[in-house]
Amino acid sequence: MQICHRWNIPVVPRGAGTGLSGGALPLSNGVLLSLAKFNHILAIDPHNRTAKVQPGVRNLAISKAAAPYKLYYAPDPSSQIACTIGGNVAENSGGVHCLKYGLTIHNVLALKILTMAGDQISLGGTALDSPGYDLMALTMGSEGLLGVIIEVTVKLLPLPERAQVILAAFNEITKAGAAISGIISAGIIPAGLEMMDNLAIRAVEDFAHSGYPRDATAILLCELDGNNVEVSYQVHKVKKLLSHYGATEIRIAKDDQERAALWKGRKSAFPAMGRISPDYYCMDGTIPRKRLPEVLAQINKLSQEYKLPVANVFHAGDGNLHPLILYDANQPGELARAEQLGAKILELCLAVGGTITGEHGVGIEKINQMCIQFNADELQQFHALKAAFDPKGLLNPGKAIPSLHRCAEFGAMHVHQGKIPFPDLERF
Amino acid sequence: MQICHRWNIPVVPRGAGTGLSGGALPLSNGVLLSLAKFNHILAIDPHNRTAKVQPGVRNLAISKAAAPYKLYYAPDPSSQIACTIGGNVAENSGGVHCLKYGLTIHNVLALKILTMAGDQISLGGTALDSPGYDLMALTMGSEGLLGVIIEVTVKLLPLPERAQVILAAFNEITKAGAAISGIISAGIIPAGLEMMDNLAIRAVEDFAHSGYPRDATAILLCELDGNNVEVSYQVHKVKKLLSHYGATEIRIAKDDQERAALWKGRKSAFPAMGRISPDYYCMDGTIPRKRLPEVLAQINKLSQEYKLPVANVFHAGDGNLHPLILYDANQPGELARAEQLGAKILELCLAVGGTITGEHGVGIEKINQMCIQFNADELQQFHALKAAFDPKGLLNPGKAIPSLHRCAEFGAMHVHQGKIPFPDLERF
Numbered sequence: 001m002q003i004c005h006r007w008n009i010p011v012v013p014r015g016a017g018t019g020l021s022g023g024a025l026p027l028s029n030g031v032l033l034s035l036a037k038f039n040h041i042l043a044i045d046p047h048n049r050t051a052k053v054q055p056g057v058r059n060l061a062i063s064k065a066a067a068p069y070k071l072y073y074a075p076d077p078s079s080q081i082a083c084t085i086g087g088n089v090a091e092n093s094g095g096v097h098c099l100k101y102g103l104t105i106h107n108v109l110a111l112k113i114l115t116m117a118g119d120q121i122s123l124g125g126t127a128l129d130s131p132g133y134d135l136m137a138l139t140m141g142s143e144g145l146l147g148v149i150i151e152v153t154v155k156l157l158p159l160p161e162r163a164q165v166i167l168a169a170f171n172e173i174t175k176a177g178a179a180i181s182g183i184i185s186a187g188i189i190p191a192g193l194e195m196m197d198n199l200a201i202r203a204v205e206d207f208a209h210s211g212y213p214r215d216a217t218a219i220l221l222c223e224l225d226g227n228n229v230e231v232s233y234q235v236h237k238v239k240k241l242l243s244h245y246g247a248t249e250i251r252i253a254k255d256d257q258e259r260a261a262l263w264k265g266r267k268s269a270f271p272a273m274g275r276i277s278p279d280y281y282c283m284d285g286t287i288p289r290k291r292l293p294e295v296l297a298q299i300n301k302l303s304q305e306y307k308l309p310v311a312n313v314f315h316a317g318d319g320n321l322h323p324l325i326l327y328d329a330n331q332p333g334e335l336a337r338a339e340q341l342g343a344k345i346l347e348l349c350l351a352v353g354g355t356i357t358g359e360h361g362v363g364i365e366k367i368n369q370m371c372i373q374f375n376a377d378e379l380q381q382f383h384a385l386k387a388a389f390d391p392k393g394l395l396n397p398g399k400a401i402p403s404l405h406r407c408a409e410f411g412a413m414h415v416h417q418g419k420i421p422f423p424d425l426e427r428f
Numbered sequence: 429m430q431i432c433h434r435w436n437i438p439v440v441p442r443g444a445g446t447g448l449s450g451g452a453l454p455l456s457n458g459v460l461l462s463l464a465k466f467n468h469i470l471a472i473d474p475h476n477r478t479a480k481v482q483p484g485v486r487n488l489a490i491s492k493a494a495a496p497y498k499l500y501y502a503p504d505p506s507s508q509i510a511c512t513i514g515g516n517v518a519e520n521s522g523g524v525h526c527l528k529y530g531l532t533i534h535n536v537l538a539l540k541i542l543t544m545a546g547d548q549i550s551l552g553g554t555a556l557d558s559p560g561y562d563l564m565a566l567t568m569g570s571e572g573l574l575g576v577i578i579e580v581t582v583k584l585l586p587l588p589e590r591a592q593v594i595l596a597a598f599n600e601i602t603k604a605g606a607a608i609s610g611i612i613s614a615g616i617i618p619a620g621l622e623m624m625d626n627l628a629i630r631a632v633e634d635f636a637h638s639g640y641p642r643d644a645t646a647i648l649l650c651e652l653d654g655n656n657v658e659v660s661y662q663v664h665k666v667k668k669l670l671s672h673y674g675a676t677e678i679r680i681a682k683d684d685q686e687r688a689a690l691w692k693g694r695k696s697a698f699p700a701m702g703r704i705s706p707d708y709y710c711m712d713g714t715i716p717r718k719r720l721p722e723v724l725a726q727i728n729k730l731s732q733e734y735k736l737p738v739a740n741v742f743h744a745g746d747g748n749l750h751p752l753i754l755y756d757a758n759q760p761g762e763l764a765r766a767e768q769l770g771a772k773i774l775e776l777c778l779a780v781g782g783t784i785t786g787e788h789g790v791g792i793e794k795i796n797q798m799c800i801q802f803n804a805d806e807l808q809q810f811h812a813l814k815a816a817f818d819p820k821g822l823l824n825p826g827k828a829i830p831s832l833h834r835c836a837e838f839g840a841m842h843v844h845q846g847k848i849p850f851p852d853l854e855r856f
Contacts, residue, residue: 127714137565
């Protein structure tokens with residue numbers, strides 16, 4: 001870092017490279033700093049329920065190392081078998097269970113980072129709160145622009161005594177949406193609350209044979225976890241609520257095998273798209289829960305307008321949408337149309353009071369939409385803050401935060417997603 | 429703000445002024461900007477469970493306004509009847525229930541701030557996550573140094589169906605400490621888990637008549653909340669654990685009246701000190717839970733060395749200590765000795781891997797201890813970050829983050845707590 005700093009060479013930190021918005025893409029004129037081989041678990045402290053790990057440790061490897069103590073690390077992005085904890089911190093990753101257990105920011109206690117100048121800084125701590133500015137929270141989700149993450153101390157949680165999955169089918173999206181709000185309003189926070197629309201259900205069922213009802217307009221998967229008596233009570237209550245909101249079928253996993261089968265479908269939803277489309281483009285926007293039905297209706301309209309099918313698989317409890325735009329890159333114009341449709345969906349999320357990313361980050365993919373979500377004062381504050389860490393702008397340049405120049409062009413010249421210039425060309 | 433910025437006049441934002449570390453103390457050469465009269469609740473959204481309020485709204489007023497919807501705002505500092513939400517954000521306040529429900533940072537969704545230059549910036553949002561740097565998290569606990577908080581959107585939680593308090597008495601501090609760890613290790617997160625030592629118990633009992641056992645070496649107050657069946661189960665489990673760890677007495681509040689009586693003692697612990705000492709000095713350090721017994725033994729030793737009694741009342745579940753140093757300001761030298769003892773206690777917290785503040789902030793009180801907790805690189809990063817928001821250093825100068833010059837003096841010349849120069853004199 002000191003050498004790159006001295007010679008003004010850009011540095012892009014990278015973990016497993018599983019990110020979905022291009023945050024760790026290398027630059028033609030910079031160093032790609034891979035942290036993947038820093039993969040040692042440094043300490044597990046079962047008493048204080050913490051694990052101190054190097055940045056290249058895989059997400060799932062932490063839970064495996066903690067399992068002998070009946071502990072685990074809660075955030076579980078779908079890529080958890082491969083993605084690294086350093087990347088999770090850089091993107092503030094979520095997952096199926098973040099409705100109840102929070103994002104990465106809620107499960108990390110301390111960080112060590114290297115600044116662009118090569119100084120080592122310790123952030124956060126294992127105590128409840130820390131004085132000074134909360135640089136640790138600031139680093140979460142900063143997509144490699146503020147520092148290189150070199151050590152992470154995470155919180156571990158006790159493995160729940162029991163977990164129970166309920167599948168509910170609906171013949172109207174609106175009813176499924178009302179059921180989600182109903183469950184949350186009743187004071188129940190499920191460990192996971194996922195929704196799939198019919199196009200997704202059919203693709204998944206053909207691929208994973210989870211036993212999903214193929215004709216349902218939408219299904220919900222609701223996982224409840226905790227101690228035995230608490231789960232029994234919640235299952236009872238959720239069943240009643242689902243009936244009340246008009247579920248046409250309610251199925252409770254009889255055993256761990258059936259539970260695994262129900263989740264397998266959800267977890268293989270993305271690969272399952274390969275059966276029905278040669279390519280797909282996964283979006284990641286967040287909306288207020290109550291706007292769900294109207295946003296899904298709007299996405300459906302946009303899908304018809306752009307002549308591309310959209311399958312919806314998402315973290316319904318959080319309002320975190322993952323519309324999967326299906327296209328064929330070999331058909332001239334389809335990729336560009338898919339990207340335009342994606343951009344429209346993100347702008348729709350903003351229009352109802354949401355954000356352009358739930359858990360996948362901005363990277364280079366959504367950098368233009370940042371100009372819509374934030375005004376010039378706000379973006380200028382972001383740049384001032386970046387300069388406080390990296391005055392030369394050498395760390396992961398061109399990602400996550402657009403220049404005001406780019407926003408002016410995006411706004412004035414109507415440059416759409418299909419024509420993003422390579423971000424490194426802009427700066428250098 | 430624009431006028432002050434133009435004419436280089438320091439500004440100190442202030443809410444109710446209930447802070448315990450002097451963060452909102454005025455400067456002799458600056459403007460004191462009171463936000464206390466911005467006290468309107470702008471919107472309550474029961475569906476999304478949020479409240480949008482002005483910064484001068486009192487903490488308890490939010491819960492009162494949300495009560496018709498069976499919702500409340502969780503963080504509950506002891507000063508909640510008077511302190512404002514803007515101050516809570518500035519200090520990242522906690523309270524008895526933050527063990528389960530988190531600090532202010534975990535319960536605020538969005539902020540509007542004014543920068544020193546007078547620009548208005550929106551931070552965070554009601555959606556799950558937000559792109560860009562997490563300036564909202566950064567603003568939490570920044571003690572008025574980065575911006576003036578002008579609007580706060582908080583998360584509301586459903587009022588629990590039932591809350592149950594258990595009192596347990598112990599004849600050894602070590603046993604009480606082990607019981608705390610035992611409860612947390614068993615996977616139970618109480619809504620509150622408080623501890624008091626004998627000196628505190630006796631003072632409180634004489635004042636509040638809560639029915640505390642006067643002869644116990646320590647008592648624990650453990651509150652469990654949630655739905656009915658869950659609470660019954662947890663009460664049963666906690667009772668067994670308390671017996672297992674050697675509680676000499678276990679008492680479960682029979683009704684809401686008895687529950688209120690048990691809490692009344694805890695909540696009036698600070699004023700109760702007036703019965704046994706003309707003055708007290710409340711410290712606020714955080715330590716890893718497992719170091720509790722040895723730290724209390726060390727505090728006892730320091731108390732004897734400095735010849736001042738120390739009563740301990742604290743958030744045991746979080747490891748957040750509140751040693752109350754009892755002294756008499758009319759006795760020459762006692763105030764200085766109390767301050768020296770306080771500084772020693774904070775340094776002890778750091779030595780066992782803790783921090784110098786749990787929830788009361790740094791302000792001017794603990795600014796020297798910041799030089800021990802952070803190294804020069806880390807402090808320099810803090811200053812760079814401050815400059816990104818307020819390059820002229822006009823917002824609340826001299827608070828929270830020490831200059832490197834101050835730290836050099838503190839370290840090299842052994843300037844102790846008793847001789848802190850007024851912080852505004854240093855800079856201006």
